[in-house]
Amino acid sequence: MIKKTFSNWFFFSFMLLTTACQAEKESTMPDKPLEISLNMTAKELYDANPEYKAFQEGDAQPMGVTFQGYDFSTSNMGKAIFHYSDDSFKIDQVVTILAMDKVTSEQRGLNKITVDFFFDKTDNGISDEDAYKKMMAFFKELQDKGWTYAHSNSAPRLTAKDSFTFATTDEGSELYLDYSYPLTFKEWMQLNDLQLWRLRYGTEIYMDIRINRQTDPSTGNRHYLISLDVYDELEKIQTNLDSEDRIRWQDTYPETYPEIVSWRLENETSAINMGLRIQQNQPDYTLPLILKETGIDTSKSVSIDPYKITYEEFIKRSEADEDMTPYYENQTKANKPEITSQARGRCLAGQP
Known part of the structure; x- marks a missing residue:
């Protein structure tokens, strides 16, 4: 019931995004792809992409936060290159680039950036098989560039193949699917319509990839909206905390x-x-x-x-x-985190 409700809500958001983008006034799309990288400031983001000023967004919110980024219509979608360390990857059919920034600190780096893009180029949608091929090609590119599955200390320790079974069984969770597992098309169709993969590049950059697979009820066309959440180690750590x-x-x-x-x-x-x-x-x-x-x-x-x-x-x-x-495994004494000499002497929370 929870999954069904969430799916319906996500589809509603999906349709709002599409409608809002189509309602925007058309602007000429630059030939040069928009360039982004993690931990650049909002000012650096905009200064690096002056050609995209017409698509620039700065939506102020309560609590001293501004959502920085770009919006593109579905009839005039953008292109972006995401730079990291010594490499990069390119994204086509981009509809939004969103980053959260503190208004009180203009020089604060953007430590989480979300990029939403479509696999299909037109309102006619895309076949499930073509979407599958595009995602497998994207995964292959990321594997070749050194991205790995970002399993966490809470993740079940499974083979890549078993992670698929765990992700597609009601008692399991779609949060722990190893993206290196080579899905067949049949398995692709068994995935949750909001399937998530978690990746990392070393320990400095993390990326969550989520598909939103939906059918337009008015046309029957299939659409795949892909969301990339790219964030740094600090953001990774803080997700475990209230x-x-x-x-x-x-x-x-x-x-x-x-x-x-x-x-x-x-x-x-x-x-x-x-x-x-x-x-x-x-x-x-x-x-x-x-x-x-x-x-x-x-x-x-x-x-x-x-x-x-x-x-x-x-x-x-x-x-x-x-x-x-x-x-506990291989444990003969109480389970306590090992403290290095560098941090010894620090008073942990709740301790004198």
């Missing part, structure tokens, strides 16, 4: 960190119930900013053994104050 804790994340992340392994256990309990095999030797990776500021090395996260205890039983026994140490 909104009120994000500013002081150095203090609050150590409080949240021990809970993350239980989130993984919940996912892995579901995976085992599906008959999937947990890859307990699958490594995690270090988030350098967390290591620097808190001393926690996320690559050394100690998971709860899903073959020793289920999520429900773990929570029940934990709430009864039972010592849960024996249920």
Whole structure:
């Protein structure tokens, strides 16, 4: 029911976007693609693309935030090149580029940028098979450029193939589909119409790719709106925290960190119930900013053994104050984040 409601809401937003874009006054589209990169300021974004001034947007909102970016009509869609580190990728049929910026800090870098684009060039839409081919080609390009699946400490440790089963089963979640898994067209059609993939480039840049696959009820045409959320490590860290804790994340992340392994256990309990095999030797990776500021090395996260205890039983026994140490993998002492000498001496949140 929740998925159905969300899908209907997303389709409504999809139609509003299309209608709003079509209502805009047409402007001449520059030949030069719009150039963007993460952590440039809003001023740098606009200064780098003076040819696109007619498409420029700055929508002020409450709470001292302005949404910066560009809007294009569906009959006059733009092109963009996203630069990162020593490489880039190009996006066609762009309809919006959106970044959030603090009004009080004009020099603050844009640490999250959203790009929305269509796979189809006209209102006639695109076939599911052609959309599948375009996405697989995009994934191949990203793999060749060094982008990898951004599994987190809460993600179930599965093979790429099993991640597809987990993403397409009701008891699983579409949040953990490994984009390196080579989908067949039949499998493509089994995906959630709002399927999400999470990628990373090293540990400096992260990208969520979401499809919005819909059928226009008035024409029967199929449309694929693709959203790219590109963000930095700080934004990645803060997504695990409540909104009120994000500013002081150095203090609050150590409080949240021990809970993350239980989130993984919940996912892995579901995976085992599906008959999937947990890859307990699958490594995690270090988030350098967390290591620097808190001393926690996320690559050394100690998971709860899903073959020793289920999520429900773990929570029940934990709430009864039972010592849960024996249920952690390869663990003989209490599960605590390893603190480096650099961060030793820092008072963590809630501690003297």
